[in-house]
Amino acid sequence: MSIRELVWGGTINVTLTVDQKLFIPGVPAETGSLNFRIRRDSYIVECLPRLLNQLQRYMVGNLADILNHCWLECDSTVLPWFQPVGVQYDLVRYDAILQRDEFLKMASSVDAITVWRIKLNYGPTLPAGVIPLIRQPNQIESYWMHRWKQACFILNGTSKQMMSLSRNDSKKFWDSVRNGDSNDFEYVSAKIVPTKPRMIPLQLHDINDPSRIHQPRAECENSSGKKTSLLDAVATTLPQLLAEKGQLSSSTTLICQGIIIDADEQLERLYPPMKSFDGFLHVVVVTIL
Amino acid sequence: MSQRLIESESESGTDQSEVRDPSDGVKNKLEDYTRRLSQLGLDLDSDSNSNSNSSSFMVEEAQKQKTVDHQLTKQGTPGGKITIRFQPIGAISAVRPAACKISAEQHFSAVVLFLKRRVKVDTVFCYISNSFAPSPQQQVGDLWRQFKVNDELIVCYCATVAFG
Amino acid sequence: MERYERALVDRDRAEQLHSELFPAVADGGLSLGPEIGSSRDEETTSLLPQMRQLLAQRDTTISQLKEERATHMSQQVHLNDVILGLTLERNVMEDKLKVLQREYKELVTRWLAKAQQEADSMNRDVEQHR
Incomplete structure (x- = not known):
């Protein structure tokens, strides 16, 4: 597989x-x-x-x-x-x-x-920070669609690809998530995700502050042409996790889709296979204090 | 979408057993409003024109009581604040002034709440770059860094759904 | 990337142990808790509509009672305020009454003294004319 x-x-x-x-x-x-x-x-x-x-x-x-x-x-x-x-x-x-x-x-x-x-x-009252679900199930689908629009904008510089999906394709896209149909999902997402993305939609989740979602600006390569790695993204967002010489501290591990990922991995290579169904690459940062 | 996010600002009922002086009620409301403004950490441009005397008074009070700026280690957010420019879509009234500064660490839900109060509507739909609605939990600092135009985060808002 | 493929396979080995006991949500079938005896299940099922109706009625009654109680509480507070106001008014009236009673007594005393004086003077005149 x-x-x-x-x-x-x-x-x-x-x-x-x-x-x-x-x-x-x-x-x-x-x-x-x-x-x-x-x-x-x-x-x-x-x-x-x-x-x-x-x-x-x-x-x-x-x-x-x-x-x-x-x-x-x-x-x-x-x-x-x-x-x-x-x-x-x-x-x-x-x-x-x-x-x-x-x-x-x-x-x-x-x-x-x-x-x-x-x-x-x-x-009767939800805990603080919980977004109430008042328009089930449309609210979830709508939220997910906007996540993809945001991801599309980050990838392409515009949400045009997402907004110009036909009604059929939009329905197919959401149904593929509900039913776990990977063929339909890949078919529609291929219309949105470019082969050469502008930037990578990335979210970092810190286990020591789970309510705070970090979404760094992650360009595929920097001004000198060097490919951006996961470490570069962590360095701009959570610099306190870096040890000397700019490497990740030994007590920090990066997890994506339930497996441990190398910090040196290029974002452009990591994104296509490891992205989530909402268009974002989610990485959990585990630092044992 | 985000109706009750800011739990600390819930409108609690008054204790009916207290005998209240009517002037205290007005004073308490003013103090409550200025406290909430300061919690939003919103500053307005100093050359802004406010329509009513009471709202300009509120703004002055908020500026006097504003919270200490957070110094961020992240790039591109000098003084921990970012500028948001509001653009109305359709028949909804415009916010004056159109540009505001907000702490980069605020969630986007704070911006939505601010708009609802300034424009005096129950529901408002907010979009970035005329495209998508960000998650209420996203920090405005992250959105600004990613989607800013001329050092401003453009937030379009509408009374009805504008972009799907 | 091959390393990640192996890691994902290991992940699935670890996270999907005995997954046959856990039906997929998409399949629509779910494994509930321990089976309830079928006859008891039927009896419970037949009683359910009445129980739910009863519960709904009770809930409505409770909410009505709560509203009434809230109204009574607010009325009680209002009444307490009125009582307080009337008590204050009564106290003020009592003070005024005391002052007025004092003044009245004083006036009566003075009038009696004046009447007495006039009566004495008239008596003296009468004595002189005899």
């Missing part, structure tokens, strides 16, 4: 526990526990209606009201719905990624399983 196919096909096992407040009194606690597998390249909140439909007969209130007043948490950390599942997972489970080799050695001898446990909370 190619890198692109592996990136698109990556999935995570999830156990979602739904807030007991949403259930009719007397329903057993285990009823509110859902096990499912979700693609790293998707928004978990987009799947919520489908997930909660399974439990609706046990729940109080209507689905629309529930979705307007709920949010996801992992270990008391709020998971913002507008980030890809893979990025959210890497931000909270980076330790599993760093210890993957040991885990795989151990997993061959014992019956190990990797499950991401998250909770769906419900309340």
